[in-house]
Amino acid sequence: MGGYGDVKLLREDGLRLDGRKVDEMREVQVEAGVLPAAEGSAWVKHGLNVAVCAVYGPMEAHPRKIQRQDRAVIDVRYNMAPFSTSDRIRPGFNRRSREISKVTAEALESVVLVERFPRSKIRVEIEILAAEAGTRCVGITAAAVALADAGIPMRDLIVGVASGKIEDTVVLDLDKAEDNYGQADLPMGILPTTGEIAFLQMDGDLSVEEYNTCMEYNLKAAREIHVLMVDALKRRYTEKNGGEA
Amino acid sequence: MGWRVAGLGEKEMSGAKKGAELRLVTPGEAIGASSGARAGTGTLIMGDNIIATRVGWAKEFNGVTSVDPIHAAYMPRSGDLVIGVVESVRNNLWFADVNGPFNGLLPMSLAPWKVEFGAAREQMDIGDIMLARVQEVDEAHNVVLTMKGVGLRRLKEGIMSEISMNHISRLRGDEDSTLRQLKEASGCRIIVAENGRVWVDGDSDGIAFMRTVLDLVRNEGHKAKFSASMEALIEERRNA
Numbered sequence: 001m002g003g004y005g006d007v008k009l010l011r012e013d014g015l016r017l018d019g020r021k022v023d024e025m026r027e028v029q030v031e032a033g034v035l036p037a038a039e040g041s042a043w044v045k046h047g048l049n050v051a052v053c054a055v056y057g058p059m060e061a062h063p064r065k066i067q068r069q070d071r072a073v074i075d076v077r078y079n080m081a082p083f084s085t086s087d088r089i090r091p092g093f094n095r096r097s098r099e100i101s102k103v104t105a106e107a108l109e110s111v112v113l114v115e116r117f118p119r120s121k122i123r124v125e126i127e128i129l130a131a132e133a134g135t136r137c138v139g140i141t142a143a144a145v146a147l148a149d150a151g152i153p154m155r156d157l158i159v160g161v162a163s164g165k166i167e168d169t170v171v172l173d174l175d176k177a178e179d180n181y182g183q184a185d186l187p188m189g190i191l192p193t194t195g196e197i198a199f200l201q202m203d204g205d206l207s208v209e210e211y212n213t214c215m216e217y218n219l220k221a222a223r224e225i226h227v228l229m230v231d232a233l234k235r236r237y238t239e240k241n242g243g244e245a
Numbered sequence: 246m247g248w249r250v251a252g253l254g255e256k257e258m259s260g261a262k263k264g265a266e267l268r269l270v271t272p273g274e275a276i277g278a279s280s281g282a283r284a285g286t287g288t289l290i291m292g293d294n295i296i297a298t299r300v301g302w303a304k305e306f307n308g309v310t311s312v313d314p315i316h317a318a319y320m321p322r323s324g325d326l327v328i329g330v331v332e333s334v335r336n337n338l339w340f341a342d343v344n345g346p347f348n349g350l351l352p353m354s355l356a357p358w359k360v361e362f363g364a365a366r367e368q369m370d371i372g373d374i375m376l377a378r379v380q381e382v383d384e385a386h387n388v389v390l391t392m393k394g395v396g397l398r399r400l401k402e403g404i405m406s407e408i409s410m411n412h413i414s415r416l417r418g419d420e421d422s423t424l425r426q427l428k429e430a431s432g433c434r435i436i437v438a439e440n441g442r443v444w445v446d447g448d449s450d451g452i453a454f455m456r457t458v459l460d461l462v463r464n465e466g467h468k469a470k471f472s473a474s475m476e477a478l479i480e481e482r483r484n485a
Contacts, residue, residue: 117386118384119347152318154272
């Protein structure tokens with residue numbers, strides 16, 4: 001990343017190519033409890049990204065060597081479906097999915113009360129059905145809802161959001177073109193009630209001011225998504241919105 | 246919001262009077278101030294607030310704020326009555342799946358039989374079902390089971406089914422009232438164990454009725470209309 005110079009990502013009127021303002025998020029939809037076989041599950045649609053997450057456990061950790069005597073291990077498997085992008089992705093684990101699985105697991109470990117389940121394993125399966133930049137953030141959001149749905153104790157619901165820089169302008173929630181041809185990308189895992197950051201990656205360069213603006217945008221977006229996550233979890237058990245009573 | 250109504254002595258957190266609906270909370274949600282209150286199960290003290298750690302119904306009882314989780318895995322506690330399935334057998338002990346994260350261990354010394362070393366399989370083999378009690382659980386979640394006690398035995402006949410943890414109290418009803426009605430209506434022997442497993446034994450007709458009941462619990466146990474559906478089912482059976 002470093003910009004492609006001649007690619008126009010901002011329109012004359014200051015809006016982005018898809019008509020969003022610089023601090024505007026793509027539309028987000030959250031559903032909890034979508035998979036019957038899983039202990040907990042979630043479906044998240046963020047712009048054109050679609051992620052489904054299933055949580056199993058806590059269960060006995062196998063192989064035995066991965067067990068921790070004082071806490072649970074979180075086993076995350078992030079996977080993109082072969083049909084999720086325009087170029088077919090070869091099925092199976094690759095370097096990218098391995099990295100994202102690892103960072104997601106670390107982000108989740110800081111919110112889940114892992115010390116409650118020594119020697120056990122919590123399996124989190126994130127499947128990206130459609131991808132349009134920012135899938136790791138969508139995966140984290142889906143995982144948080146699925147973990148809560150599974151009844152696993154957590155300090156907070158972690159939200160994945162990203163900001164970045166295009167044409168020297170800081171923007172919230174990059175779409176595919178902005179991610180590919182932009183200058184920087186800053187995905188974060190945020191605990192919305194306390195504002196703590198459980199996960200942060202940065203691709204590209206940002207000045208301190210730009211970074212602070214990104215932070216501000218991300219926090220604002222995290223709170224908005226958090227409302228939707230809480231609503232999805234509560235909707236399962238209430239009569240409101242046509243949910244089950 | 247929702248159906249869960251405060252029971253006797255429970256002070257609901259919605260600010261309304263007794264009998265009002267409890268508040269549905271999600272992880273990270275502040276339930277109340279930490280000063281003066283104690284944090285019970287499903288909660289955590291963070292700064293000035295008590296926060297929920299699970300999706301469930303917030304309640305206060307005797308100054309303890311806690312959350313009744315809607316969905317939770319079975320966590321063995323000593324004294325629990327459990328139904329276990331034998332998963333592996335050693336010379337002098339059995340390992341049983343108790344529907345929790347870890348297998349329970351039943352040593353020969355806590356089994357009701359005198360068996361020679363190496364002959365454990367003669368009494369109970371893999372796949373056999375036992376009614377046991379949790380003897381102890383240590384800090385590393387090792388579960389020791391015992392079969393020494395009144396009524397604890399190998400279950401040789403009947404059916405075993407599983408329901409989710411939060412539905413156990415729904416199946417039992419207030420002071421086991423629903424369970425008593427079901428026993429009477431079905432003519433079956435029924436054991437609802439603490440680990441979400443249910444054992445039913447009786448004639449095939451009674452068992453078939455209990456299967457419909459358990460399906461109802463699984464599908465509607467968390468809904469407001471559950472009590473009415475259950476009563477209707479029992480009534481229908483009585484009149485049949």
